[in-house]
Each structure stands twice: as C-alpha cells, then as structure tokens.
Amino acid sequence: MSGTWGREEKPDVAALKILDGAAQAFVELGVSRAGMTEIARYAGCSRGTLYRYFKNRHELHLAFVNDRAVRLVAELRVELQEIHDPSRRLLEYIVRSVGKVRQNPSMAAWFEPSESGAAGRMSRGSEVIACLSEAFVVNLQPRDFDDSSSSRLQALWVVRIIVSLLTQPGKDEGEERALIETFVVPSLLERSNEVLSSLEH
Missing domain, CATH: 1.10.357 (Tetracycline Repressor; domain 2)
Known part of the structure; x- marks a missing residue:
C-alpha cells in the first residue's frame, strides 16, 4: 500500500486518512508495536508523506x-x-x-x-x-x-x-x-x- 497517495491530497483529508490507518494498525498490531513505518503502510502512504503531517x-x-x-x-x-x-x-x-x-x-x-x-x-x-x-x-x-x-x-x-x-x-x-x-x-x-x-x- 505504501506510496499510493501523497501531496495531491488536501491536508485535512490526508491527516484523516493517516489517523484512520493508525486506528487499523493499533487494532491489529497493538499501539506499542505500531511504529511510523507500519502506520504509513496501513494508511497507504509513504513514510515521507506521513512525516509531513506528523513529525x-x-x-x-x-x-x-x-x-x-x-x-x-x-x-x-x-x-x-x-x-x-x-x-x-x-x-x-x-x-x-x-x-x-x-x-x-x-x-x-x-x-x-x-x-x-x-x-x-x-x-x-x-x-x-x-x-x-x-x-x-x-x-x-x-x-x-x-x-x-x-x-x-x-x-x-x-x-x-x-x-x-x-x-x-x-x-x-x-x-x-x-x-x-x-x-x-x-x-x-x-x-x-x-x-x-x-x-x-
């Protein structure tokens, strides 16, 4: 899923996509095990895109x-x-x-x-x-x-x-x-x- 979307998304839409991806990662992996790499994968974006919204x-x-x-x-x-x-x-x-x-x-x-x-x-x-x-x-x-x-x-x-x-x-x-x-x-x-x-x- 990585890298399927990026700069073309509106900031508020992108942030919500990331948070929804994080939600799925927390459920399936646990909060402690869901790192930025895993969250980016679940959100369907690259790590670079993820770090643009959350440092x-x-x-x-x-x-x-x-x-x-x-x-x-x-x-x-x-x-x-x-x-x-x-x-x-x-x-x-x-x-x-x-x-x-x-x-x-x-x-x-x-x-x-x-x-x-x-x-x-x-x-x-x-x-x-x-x-x-x-x-x-x-x-x-x-x-x-x-x-x-x-x-x-x-x-x-x-x-x-x-x-x-x-x-x-x-x-x-x-x-x-x-x-x-x-x-x-x-x-x-x-x-x-x-x-x-x-x-x-």
Missing part, C-alpha cells in the same frame, strides 16, 4: 487521541440531549464514555493490559488527559458545568475517572454505574452548586 509518533498519538475524543463527545452530546436531569445526565455521560471506548477497538487498544510500555503510560499521561479534557470542555461546558472557571477542573476529574475505569475495570457495568452514581456524581454536582451559590452572593 513523530508521539505527535501522531496525540492527534489520534484528540480526534477520537472529539468524535466520542460529539456522539454523547447527541445521545444525551434529551436528558435534562443533571445527575442522570452526568451519570450516563461517564458510563457511556467508558462503554464507547471499550466498544471501539482502536480506542480500547490503548488500555489493553499488554500496553505496559510507552503507549500504556501515555494513555494515562498528562498530555492525553489534557486532550480528552479539552474536548469535553469545548463540547459540554455551557450545559454540563455551570461555571467556566471550574469547568476545566471538573472535566479533568471526569476524564481521570473514565481512564481509571478503563485501566482498572469494576466487576461489571452495574458495579461501575453504582460507584459513579454514589460517589462521583454527587461530589461533582455539589461543587458546581457551591460555585454558583458563591457567585450569587
């Missing part, structure tokens, strides 16, 4: 995580738009986020137990957390988190909870849902209400 694997990884996070949050926004109760909405948001990652092979690959090397560390690292949090804030801030000054911290905490469940799953979905509903949702909503109350006085 190294780390940069490609971050772009991939951001792209998938934006897609995931956009899906959730549509699915949850009819849920108006804040507690239920936040509960479903976290539970479905975890479920969607697990059901998507190219995203689930990042959290496989075998990914104990660089990819495994990266999936739990600050840069990936930041990418996910930014996607969540941009898409959900106005409705889900009431105060802009605290929304990033709240989103950061939600993402860390999601990553924790992906790396250390509960016994089953029912147990995870109960933990989130009992301990996570109340604390987040209470903090949001405290901020609003302080602003009103």
